[in-house]
Amino acid sequence: MADNNLHPVLRVVWAIAGGVxxxxxxxxxxxxxxxxxLVFAGMVLLARAVPALHRHLEPVRFRAxxxxxxxxxxxxxxxxxxLVGLGLIGAGIAWGLVSQLPFSxxxxxxxxxxxxxxxxxxxxxxHRRLQRLRAAxx
Numbered sequence: 259m260a261d262n263n264l265h266p267v268l269r270v271v272w273a274i275a276g277g278v279x280x281x282x283x284x285x286x287x288x289x290x291x292x293x294x295x296l297v298f299a300g301m302v303l304l305a306r307a308v309p310a311l312h313r314h315l316e317p318v319r320f321r322a323x324x325x326x327x328x329x330x331x332x333x334x335x336x337x338x339x340x341l342v343g344l345g346l347i348g349a350g351i352a353w354g355l356v357s358q359l360p361f362s363x364x365x366x367x368x369x370x371x372x373x374x375x376x377x378x379x380x381x382x383x384x385h386r387r388l389q390r391l392r393a394a395x396x
Contacts, residue, residue, distance in 0.1 A: 269307045276303030294322040295380060326384040327391070339381050346374030 264272070279300030286293035298318045305312040330336055347370070353359055354367025 264306065272303050273307035276300045276305075276307060279303060294318070294325045298322040323387075326380070327388050330381065330385045330388050336381070336385070339377065343374045343377040343381070346370050346377065350374065 279296050283293045283296030301318050350367040350370030354364045
């Protein structure tokens with residue numbers, strides 16, 4: 259439930275954090291990464307700042323959970339996601355070490371590495387969630 263009695267400064271903090279997460283999530287809808295889950299997390303924060311947005315959470319949550327289940331629905335999808343995660347981490351190391359690459363440095367490399375680690379964390383979370391759902395239906 260949205261909190262209508264938030265301090266105005268806290269409301270602004272929630273709105274900025276939610277907006278950043280939604281923006282990054284939208285970018286990750288076309289880039290490798292957990293786009294829908296970040297959009298959902300951003301929407302949760304935005305709904306705390308703007309109570310009128312609370313009614314839009316359920317459709318986004320449903321689609322994000324559906325995408326999380328689909329990402330681990332087959333061994334091929336898991337293998338593909340694992341390769342993308344390893345590629346992101348490898349690219350991050352390369353961008354951090356090789357100064358001849360465009361935008362080289364540890365800021366770019368670090369963000370790629372963090373993206374790869376986040377992908378693995380979400381992949382593991384999605385796999386455990388799907389296993390629990392399957393066990394509950396048996």
